Amino acid sequence: MDTKTFTEKYYIDRTKSDTIKWQRGRKLKCLPMWIADMDFKDDERVIEKLREFIETGDYGYGNLPEDYYDVFINWHKKRNNVEYKRDTIRFSKGAVDAMYQVIYSLTEKGDCILINTPLYPPFKASIKQCGRKVVEVSMIDNEGFFTFDYKAIERKFKSGKIKMLMLCSPHNPVGRVFKKGELEELFDLCHKYHVLILSDEVHSDIIMPDQQFIPSLALKKYQNDIISLVAASKSFSLAVFSHCHVIIPNRKLFNRFVAYQQDHHTGSVNVFNALPTYYNYIYGEKWLDSLCNVVFENYQYFYKELSPYFEISNLEGSYLIFVNIGKYNKEKSAAKYLINKCSLLFNEGETFDPKYNNWVRINLATSMKNIRKAVKALKGIVE
Numbered sequence: 001m002d003t004k005t006f007t008e009k010y011y012i013d014r015t016k017s018d019t020i021k022w023q024r025g026r027k028l029k030c031l032p033m034w035i036a037d038m039d040f041k042d043d044e045r046v047i048e049k050l051r052e053f054i055e056t057g058d059y060g061y062g063n064l065p066e067d068y069y070d071v072f073i074n075w076h077k078k079r080n081n082v083e084y085k086r087d088t089i090r091f092s093k094g095a096v097d098a099m100y101q102v103i104y105s106l107t108e109k110g111d112c113i114l115i116n117t118p119l120y121p122p123f124k125a126s127i128k129q130c131g132r133k134v135v136e137v138s139m140i141d142n143e144g145f146f147t148f149d150y151k152a153i154e155r156k157f158k159s160g161k162i163k164m165l166m167l168c169s170p171h172n173p174v175g176r177v178f179k180k181g182e183l184e185e186l187f188d189l190c191h192k193y194h195v196l197i198l199s200d201e202v203h204s205d206i207i208m209p210d211q212q213f214i215p216s217l218a219l220k221k222y223q224n225d226i227i228s229l230v231a232a233s234k235s236f237s238l239a240v241f242s243h244c245h246v247i248i249p250n251r252k253l254f255n256r257f258v259a260y261q262q263d264h265h266t267g268s269v270n271v272f273n274a275l276p277t278y279y280n281y282i283y284g285e286k287w288l289d290s291l292c293n294v295v296f297e298n299y300q301y302f303y304k305e306l307s308p309y310f311e312i313s314n315l316e317g318s319y320l321i322f323v324n325i326g327k328y329n330k331e332k333s334a335a336k337y338l339i340n341k342c343s344l345l346f347n348e349g350e351t352f353d354p355k356y357n358n359w360v361r362i363n364l365a366t367s368m369k370n371i372r373k374a375v376k377a378l379k380g381i382v383e
């Protein structure tokens with residue numbers, strides 16, 4: 001489906017919606033292009049299936065559809081050439097919830113956990129909240145193309161105190177889809193220094209043309225070191241359902257994780273919340289491919305119009321871009337400046353790393369009409 005038809009068919013007018021994104025937009029009288037959900041509704045067959053479920057009126061103790069695991073496993077095999085095994089999969093109510101559970105169950109109080117910044121804020125928050133220590137290594141920024149600083153990472157690993165690396169792949173907010181070689185170099189270091197890898201892959205379905213996502217667990221050599229978080233929540237904008245898969249092939253780690261879940265009486269799947277994932281994996285593939293084209297078209301337009309003025313991250317995956325408006329920012333926080341000056345609501349760069357206060361994260365999963373509006377307003381500050 002072409003991008004125009006997709007937008008006509010699936011764009012939702014959310015101006016009155018009680019979502020966090022649009023409520024805050026209303027309050028501040030801004031066009032909301034922050035927080036990571038989309039302004040598009042799902043394929044009509046998915047909605048119809050959910051309606052059918054509601055209309056049965058049968059809300060007794062449910063079970064997952066019998067082929068749930070096959071549908072999940074086949075989706076990831078077909079799209080990313082990775083073979084998840086049914087008996088390595090656990091559930092959590094969302095990816096952030098899973099971060100906490102993994103940290104609590106597989107590291108000890110006081111352990112150090114390494115992250116590559118700038119980074120989606122709950123990574124750091126979860127480490128701190130769990131009583132572990134955050135070790136930050138800045139990514140190297142080559143004019144909007146961000147990569148790992150392996151030397152700095154190894155220097156930190158050499159302390160012997162780091163027990164886990166939390167990876168965001170694709171990376172939020174810098175939009176990288178890491179190449180196989182980049183992941184291998186990183187994982188080799190982790191293996192050498194006995195550092196576990198927690199790989200958050202919730203953006204892995206939103207991949208731009210000419211890019212190939214490499215799931216961490218597709219690199220089989222390292223699979224005993226890796227815990228992957230996999231969900232359809234970003235792919236089809238299902239955040240309200242809070243449903244995530246935690247995949248742990250290493251049996252010892254798996255058992256420790258399960259024991260933690262049992263101790264805390266958590267980890268049982270909420271069947272209703274799993275259904276949108278299931279139906280989207282069955283009916284949503286063409287929808288998703290069109291969505292990726294919409295995001296890419298939005299990115300290309302944004303980049304063409306604004307790259308002469310701002311540094312803009314390369315978009316390889318996700319629908320999020322990181323933009324440096326430093327040359328034109330007149331306040332401490334670029335995001336705050338843009339709220340006041342342009343009535344545009346983006347995420348504050350400083351929440352991803354304090355030194356990025358001149359940057360904003362922009363959500364491109366919306367209509368071209370909104371993108372044009374944002375571009376026009378942003379041009380206002382440079383002209």
Ligand SMILES: Cc1ncc(COP(=O)(O)O)c(C=O)c1O
Pocket residue numbers: 035036093094095096097120168172200202203231233239242243244
């Ligand atoms: C990388 C990443 N992980 C996790 C989340 C949140 O996931 P959940 O809502 O399932 O906790 C987000 C949301 O933006 C994200 O970007």
